Amino acid sequence: MTIENISSNKSFEGWHKQYQHQSSSLNCAMRFAIYLPPQASEQKVPVLYWLSGLTCTDENFMQKAGAMRMAAELGVAIVAPDTSPRGVGVADAADGSYDLGLGAGFYLNATQAPWKSHYHMYDYVVNELPELIEQHFPVNTKRAIAGHSMGGHGALTIGLRNPERYQSISAFSPIVNPINCPWGQKAFEHYLGKNRDEWLQYDACELLKNTKAKLPILVDQGTSDSFLDEQLKPQALIDVASAQQYPLTLRMQAGYDHSYYFIASFIEAHLKFHFKHLTA
Amino acid sequence: MTIENISSNKSFEGWHKQYQHQSSSLNCAMRFAIYLPPQASEQKVPVLYWLSGLTCTDENFMQKAGAMRMAAELGVAIVAPDTSPRGVGVADAADGSYDLGLGAGFYLNATQAPWKSHYHMYDYVVNELPELIEQHFPVNTKRAIAGHSMGGHGALTIGLRNPERYQSISAFSPIVNPINCPWGQKAFEHYLGKNRDEWLQYDACELLKNTKAKLPILVDQGTSDSFLDEQLKPQALIDVASAQQYPLTLRMQAGYDHSYYFIASFIEAHLKFHFKHLTA
DSSP states (O other): OOOEEEEEEEETTEEEEEEEEEETTTTEEEEEEEEEOGGGGTSOEEEEEEEOOTTOOSHHHHHHSOOHHHHHHHTOEEEEEOSSOOSTTOOOOTTOOTTSBTTBOTTSBOOSTTGGGTOBHHHIIIIIHHHHHHHHSSEEEEEEEEEETHHHHHHHHHHHHOTTTOSEEEEESOOOOGGGSHHHHHHHHHHHOSOGGGGGGGOHHHHHHHOOOOOOEEEEEETTOTTIIIIIOHHHHHHHHHHHTOOEEEEEETTOOSSHHHHHHHHHHHHHHHHHHHTO | OOOEEEEEEEETTEEEEEEEEEETTTTEEEEEEEEEOGGGGTSOEEEEEEEOOTTOOSHHHHHHSOOHHHHHHHTOEEEEEOSSOOSTTOOOOTTOOTTSBTTBOTTSBOOSTTGGGTOBHHHIIIIIHHHHHHHHSSEEEEEEEEEETHHHHHHHHHHHHOTTTOSEEEEESOOOOGGGSHHHHHHHHHHHOSOGGGGGGGOHHHHHHHOOOOOOEEEEEETTOTTIIIIIOHHHHHHHHHHHTOOEEEEEETTOOSSHHHHHHHHHHHHHHHHHHHTO
């Protein structure tokens, strides 16, 4: 597996770099970004995988979250993949809508045409990307996973299904119960078909009901998020976690919205949370 | 003078807000952004004016610099104007080049057609904008000024010409000697005409030769900045400051480039520098 460096910026004494590679899971060329803290020049560091939300690429989090300062202080690498397959021949929503197709991979393996030829973001994030990262960069195999909105859904579902691969999970404004909200229902029907039994494996609330592992989870949710009531519904996750006595902390943050200004305000707490578990 | 709020995001317990207003200096509608730290809900706070570089708007710094964390901790407001007049009837470069016209106001008062009808960013930043800010927001009259690249040129020249209006000046990667670099020569010839005597009032090195005031200046410059040798030439500023025994600190930062990753890496130091002088 080869990767091609396409940009490098020194940042907080470490390096932000973008790479391009041919993905076998997604059957197309993909770009990802990595932040390597200064400690990585002398030792192997743990990795936080960040999954972004609808319409994003590898760039949004790296440019807007203000995460590198604390990543550099703690000595944690951050890897940000794109949010869907891209390029010539990759299907997009017929009507150009932002919540299906390009930029909206939902971190699942699609089973329906035309999506099934490329939309395998679940396999890419769980297997191919970490393998690539651990082959090419000075990182160890301690991993954490986090994300925002659709990426919060991705972090929760991937973390809950693969507790042996991660030390901790966190999310900002996640879609916690996609089978019961418009974004999730639309995406799952297109990518997975009409059989709702197939949807359950990608729903954080459903997975939390059945998991035996107890990977710690931290969630921050703004009370002024315009998607709160229709799409995000954090109470559903609180209810399941409470019934399961699951180690989940969900903080409602007064006045904050769905933007990266919200993420930036609390990313330090998330990095410290992951660092504690990555180095425990 | 009325202003219209067009966005609000809670950020680090304070607020990032964008406003639109009709500018009398620029003779067009203008947008600016302000970050109000949490302290501003209880007391008047000092203000750092941030001037962005070529192609930027009010958004680049607010989204990418990671400045709000420390502004919230210190209790400093930040105001970011656009980088040129905009809108219907505002002249742009005939060939669409990025370094003249829209997004390239160079913080001066143009005297040549077609620019002279709108391009008065100097007046806007020195007089109109602070008046507006001090009328509408809980700020005091302690001001600092900073900027990046073309905005570093703006901060240096505006600060040096108006030492009674500011407490301190800082810049990242500034154009310190525009009369002797391609960006400056192109802009000044178009905006100010061929008489080079008219250019001197907008050249930081020339101004530093003649100023009696000793407003403290902090400059950070990356050694891997691709514009370093042809456009930025920091040694010219160092030489003049040294000859004048001017209180300027210019730090060459090894390996950093011209991007916002560089700015983010050192913005905390700039905010602390300004805070010290704003509250002295």
